[in-house]
Amino acid sequence: MDKFKALYLEDDPSMQSLVMKILPENIEVSQAHNMSGALDLLNRNTFHIILVDLRLEGESGFEFLESLKDREFPFIPSIIIITASENEADEVRSHKLNVFEFIRKPLRPEAFKSQMEKYINRFRTGHNHVVKRVGPFVIDESKMEVKLTFDHTEEPILLTLKEYKLLLKLVNNPKKTYTREELLKEVWNISSDVQSRTIDMHISSLRKKLGAVGDTISSIRGVGYSFNLDKIS
Template identity: 30%
Template structure:
């Protein structure tokens, strides 16, 4: 899972140092030399996962950049500053920063704090799947389509997840039966067709993602374009 981090600092040597650390940790770094550039890059890119903002920057300082970002996004933000007193740290956290690190900082401490925030992002993304117009919260088994929640029972939810996990692959009724109902199921194999029909109806327009493959079974397919 590639993570893209924007580093905004007007000191090129310090900026390069932070970029090197980020690259060594296996992440993608993007640089901005002032507050205006940081704002422009963030809103133009639309795929920045985390921001590291220096407080003292030309054009717009770190607080102004943070304020602008927070009006539109909850992306994690780490503030870097030479103003290391407690008052400034509390101020930064109240303004919406997720962490506040004073310069100069320990390499180990910086990496640890960076990875804590990025682990939270990764966990959140793994918990929430986005497939076409559907969003699935795996921890709570909530399925929503265009922000409207869809009620699925346990079997329907398991069937949907199995289809998604095997997307773009034809699944026979026997495969579905074994994986969802188990080897000891003694009912009619056509129960698969009934559940698929019900699941399609509950998924509304997203029901079209479940394709019938004549003579074979079913396939989950989404046109992401």
């Protein structure tokens, strides 16, 4: 990750120009003027951070944020709101959508630049060489990659974001049994048990991808799932 990449959704050219001048030079920024343009860029690129204006012409930034909830990102991008809204309800709603920062206009250039530099440095130091080895599992948290070791070789396993987050949650707490409701809340950020079938489908897919070690994910009848290396024969 030599280049830190940002997506900036803003329909005011003067505001876009200002932010582009303020942002640190080591950020590679892709700009979008509307929601469809931003989604198109997301389909073709990996971003580490997304900057969003809430009030777009004919659209709402919240529509865009809602559309991100079920996307499968190679990295989980942090979201920063830059808005003229003074409405406290907008800020509360943003945080419920896992927004990292809520910044009000007008921007204070030096403070904003310093804030972004601090975030980039924290991201790089916090996501550098974070490799977890658990049994045959090799999990690189900086790249969100999972590999399995077989006969001293490492084989990459291609997982969706939700499968990765499920596996990491289980691996980080071996032998702890998670209910479907807990996994829905912690991985999907929803509390309803109406969609608990979603968990079963993702676990089934994850087990298939893990092949010979898929049994490390145990099903506890009527309760939920746990991770147990004792299942490896």
